[in-house]
Amino acid sequence: MISLYQLFKILFGLIISGFILFVIIYFLSSYTQIQDSSQQATTLKNFLKTAGDVYTSGNSVGFDDFYGKDFKLTFDTREPEGIVSGTGKTPVWFPLFFSLGDEVFLSRATIDMGWWEFHAVEAMPRTRIIFNPMTDDWDFLMEIVQFLPDSEFFDPKITFGLCDGSLLQEKLCGGDFCEKQGFLYQLSNPRIMDKCTVRMPDNARLIIISPSCSQTFSQHFCLTPPNTEGVGNINLRGSQSNLLYKDPIDIIAAVIGGYEKDLYGNSGETLYEYKNTVFREELSLASRILANRALIVGSKHPQSSPCQKAYSDLFNSMNTLQGILSDEDYYKNLGTVSSLLKQLKQAKTTHEELAKRGCDYQ
Amino acid sequence: MKAQMGIMEYIIMTFFMVVVIIVIIFFLIGFQVGQFTLQKHGSETDRALALSKQIVSSPLFVKEESVFDDGKLTSLTTLGNICPELEAMFGNDWFFEITVLDSQPIVPCTRNSYPNCNYWAFCVQDENSISFDFPVNIHRSIGFSDSTGIFSRTDIGIIKAGIYVN
Numbered sequence: 145m146i147s148l149y150q151l152f153k154i155l156f157g158l159i160i161s162g163f164i165l166f167v168i169i170y171f172l173s174s175y176t177q178i179q180d181s182s183q184q185a186t187t188l189k190n191f192l193k194t195a196g197d198v199y200t201s202g203n204s205v206g207f208d209d210f211y212g213k214d215f216k217l218t219f220d221t222r223e224p225e226g227i228v229s230g231t232g233k234t235p236v237w238f239p240l241f242f243s244l245g246d247e248v249f250l251s252r253a254t255i256d257m258g259w260w261e262f263h264a265v266e267a268m269p270r271t272r273i274i275f276n277p278m279t280d281d282w283d284f285l286m287e288i289v290q291f292l293p294d295s296e297f298f299d300p301k302i303t304f305g306l307c308d309g310s311l312l313q314e315k316l317c318g319g320d321f322c323e324k325q326g327f328l329y330q331l332s333n334p335r336i337m338d339k340c341t342v343r344m345p346d347n348a349r350l351i352i353i354s355p356s357c358s359q360t361f362s363q364h365f366c367l368t369p370p371n372t373e374g375v376g377n378i379n380l381r382g383s384q385s386n387l388l389y390k391d392p393i394d395i396i397a398a399v400i401g402g403y404e405k406d407l408y409g410n411s412g413e414t415l416y417e418y419k420n421t422v423f424r425e426e427l428s429l430a431s432r433i434l435a436n437r438a439l440i441v442g443s444k445h446p447q448s449s450p451c452q453k454a455y456s457d458l459f460n461s462m463n464t465l466q467g468i469l470s471d472e473d474y475y476k477n478l479g480t481v482s483s484l485l486k487q488l489k490q491a492k493t494t495h496e497e498l499a500k501r502g503c504d505y506q
Numbered sequence: 507m508k509a510q511m512g513i514m515e516y517i518i519m520t521f522f523m524v525v526v527i528i529v530i531i532f533f534l535i536g537f538q539v540g541q542f543t544l545q546k547h548g549s550e551t552d553r554a555l556a557l558s559k560q561i562v563s564s565p566l567f568v569k570e571e572s573v574f575d576d577g578k579l580t581s582l583t584t585l586g587n588i589c590p591e592l593e594a595m596f597g598n599d600w601f602f603e604i605t606v607l608d609s610q611p612i613v614p615c616t617r618n619s620y621p622n623c624n625y626w627a628f629c630v631q632d633e634n635s636i637s638f639d640f641p642v643n644i645h646r647s648i649g650f651s652d653s654t655g656i657f658s659r660t661d662i663g664i665i666k667a668g669i670y671v672n
Contacts, residue, residue: 149512149513152513153512153516156516156520157516160520160523164523164524164527167527167531168527171531175534175538178538182542186545189549189552193552193556196556196559196560197556197559199560200556200559200560200563201559201563223594224594235597237560237595237596237597238560260565261565425594425595426566426595429566429591429595430565430566432585433566433578433581433582433585434578434581436581436584436585437575437577437578437580437581440577440580440581440584440617440620441577441647441648444620444621444648444656445656449655449656451656502655504647505569505645505658
């Protein structure tokens with residue numbers, strides 16, 4: 145028969161052990177959550193630092209810190225634009241188009257307008273980009289490829305291929321998958337291909353180039369070749385909108401975004417609108433700076449100097465650009481986009497004229 | 507009496523065990539807070555450095571990487587309160603200043619003082635900051651003139667770029 149004292153020892157021991165165990169487990173679970181969040185925040189910080197380095201230097205790099213981590217990232221294009229993760233929203237201060245994966249390849253795409261450049265960082269996981277050109281205008285296809293990442297000597301790989309009806313041609317480069325330069329060498333025999341009927345794997349992006357996208361509206365990405373003014377249409381699977389493109393980066397943004405739905409809508413459409421918003425903000429500021437610069441520097445040249453007229457032309461050109469960009473929805477209207485392209489060409493010519501006359505640098 | 511002594515022993519022993527566990531928990535929390543503070547300082551330094559790299563390569567300010575365009579800089583300083591627009595593009599709470607190393611008194615660049623000026627400042631405030639200083643080139647569009655025309659020149663200067671911290 146156990147004594148009261150022994151019973152007390154047993155019960156007291158059980159209660160205290162239970163309490164201590166509960167405190168330790170509770171603390172450890174909170175600590176684990178904090179460590180997980182801290183690790184997520186560090187990984188995201190490293191990713192944005194790497195992307196920032198790619199943006200400023202133009203040097204491509206692979207990033208594999210996402211491997212083995214349960215990340216759910218989305219891009220919020222409401223200002224300030226940023227990446228939304230489990231640890232909140234992290235602002236991004238440069239144009240970034242990304243598609244998440246365990247490993248991503250980061251590279252920079254640039255539009256050179258002569259007097260200004262627009263840079264954007266592309267971040268893609270292992271992706272197979274398949275073209276289905278239903279037209280024989282392959283110059284346009286090659287122009288798009290020029291703006292896609294070149295992952296040679298890096299991982300993960302961005303590879304390219306063609307689809308002709310039921311035939312998927314990916315191993316075009318000596319029996320291996322083609323990367324960017326290798327694929328460009330293969331595009332020497334333009335021909336009209338049949339509509340692709342092959343079922344695409346998960347990591348593939350099918351880009352159809354067709355004179356009319358209405359029949360292929362529900363298929364992946366469909367592009368119409370640019371008209372004489374350089375404007376064409378993008379149709380995304382799952383989106384009701386008919387998007388206009390004026391440069392290859394409009395297309396790249398939509399392709400990288402894909403056609404999945406996230407919190408903010410169709411992800412490709414979200415990145416497309418984000419690209420046009422940032423493009424407008426940067427171009428507006430750049431044109432204001434150049435217009436004012438033309439006034440300040442131009443006024444220091446003698447009246448009789450040909451530089452005065454050249455700077456005056458540049459000033460007028462920049463002012464016209466600002467007028468076009470005053471419309472926030474400039475990228476949705478065919479007339480406005482055509483005017484913008486025309487004015488950008490004019491501004492480039494005017495700037496080149498300034499340099500030819502020895503009034504300014506190229 | 508002996509039983510009571512035994513009970514007291516258990517209670518005292520348990521009390522000390524709980525105190526030790528609480529001390530360990532507080533130590534771990536304090537260590538983690540210290541780590542977060544270090545990480546915050548590291549993040550601020552990284553941000554200041556990233557901002558510096560972005561500024562010396564941005565087409566809004568430069569002719570080419572690390573060669574600032576004095577016309578663009580003067581244009582920015584004369585566009586009024588440009589800081590909010592620049593902050594929308596580069597983030598909040600940052601600044602940079604460029605000074606030409608010409609051994610002359612500091613003359614801020616304005617529409618009137620250009621090109622006989624040597625200093626540009628953007629978003630400068632009187633607050634604690636982390637900054638980096640390094641040499642840069644400055645392309646002077648109106649460098650010198652003679653009977654044949656106006657020519658550019660390149661000066662050397664110092665940029666101080668940084669972020670404000672609490």
